[in-house]
Amino acid sequence: MTYNDASYKDKKVISIGTVSELTGLTERQIRYYESRQLIFPERTKTGLRKYSFQDVETLIEIANHLEEGVWTSEIRKELKKREQQLNNSNIRTNLIKGQINAHFKI
Template sequence: MTRTRQLRQDLAILPMGVVEQLTGLSARQIRYYDQQNLIHPERGSGQQRRYSLNQIERLMEIADYLDAGYSIADIHAVDQKKQKKTGVVDQDAVRRSLQAEFIQIGRFGTSKRGDIS
């Protein structure tokens, strides 16, 4: 039985410094795209951002859009159109949204006065 090896482009193992070298972007630019929810790096044990090869391609796509004159809002609109067209849901965005919701629920469930349990 032969086993086909395939590069795992979705494995987030690349640190910020490597991403800077591969994309030509500054750490500030990359962090900004993260803050604008254009990319969603995973976090290592020390909370350092870790990127996959797919995310490297995404960063280069974002840079191309910005170079072509698109705004951040325009890029979000393009992303939404792509999602509607393909019907593909951004699983990372759904996971982050649920995490934020659970954190918010947890805050409501603990009261300093002890009147909510």
């Protein structure tokens, strides 16, 4: 069985309490970052927030930026820009894979 880095990092399985312990942020801070649309946890059927390892890394990055005096609106712009770049990169990768598959008739 092969494990893909992205697959486990993107699974939303971590509770807000554990995220708080891992990041050193309070649950209130984490919910605030969500309200500012910097982080997007999933909700269980009962309404509990679930985060991914990637969310934990993002929260640490957000906290570091805020300590440096960066405003949440600027952080949001940077996160959206990074997400768009990642999406564009994934699209290019899939196009190249498709061209290779077509060329070799896979």
